[in-house]
Amino acid sequence: MPRMTLSDRVKGKVAMGAKMGASTVLTPEDEISLVNYIEYMAQRGFLLSVSQAIGFALCIAKEHPGARVFNESGPTEKWWRGFEKRQPEISLRRPDPLDRGRAAMGNVETMRDYLKLLKSTIETNDLKDKPERLHNCDEAGLSLNKSSGQRVVVPNRFKHAHSIR
Structure with a gap:
């Protein structure tokens, strides 16, 4: 440790825990x-x-x-x-790119409304016991982001x- 550092500490020029260097x-x-x-x-x-x-x-x-x-x-x-x-x-x-449409639909109220509509559609079309007739499709495999x-x-x-x- 440099002698002047110890000297400054003893003389109280530098407070304990003080940060050194420019502000x-x-x-x-x-x-x-x-x-x-x-x-x-x-x-x-x-x-x-x-x-x-x-x-x-x-x-x-x-x-x-x-x-x-x-x-x-x-x-x-x-x-x-x-x-x-x-x-x-x-x-x-x-x-992580997030499409504006998905961002707008990603809230609890919108999801609740969607699930109510899905349930109603399944019951109306008598698809409750026919899961093989239900299909899902999304854009997960498509890359639309051209970011660097x-x-x-x-x-x-x-x-x-x-x-x-």
Whole structure:
């Protein structure tokens, strides 16, 4: 351990548990705001890419004139890696495409109505004891997503990273 580090500690220049190094450009409150926005967008199926999140970080930094700022090119990948370490509640994942139609139909009330209609149709057409006459078809085998496979930022508590298209 460097002698000056011990000297600073003994003289009380450095508090116990204090973080060393330069302060971050965004305040902790600003970083929490960015995480909250990432979560807000994810809840609505609009997942942000890293470059979009970095763009929002730059916008937030510009809201504080006179504060420490990013360099001319804005936040870098290095800044992003530090942000990820400071905010363990977010992670990068590949998005699972979810069609808008399926997203709209994926709520409890819509499913309940569908099952009531299905039951009524089966009873009306006397198909209750004839399962061989019931067929199912969906688009599971069709790939309609032309995304580049770019990873997106998602809160860790989300089980799936659905990206509505």
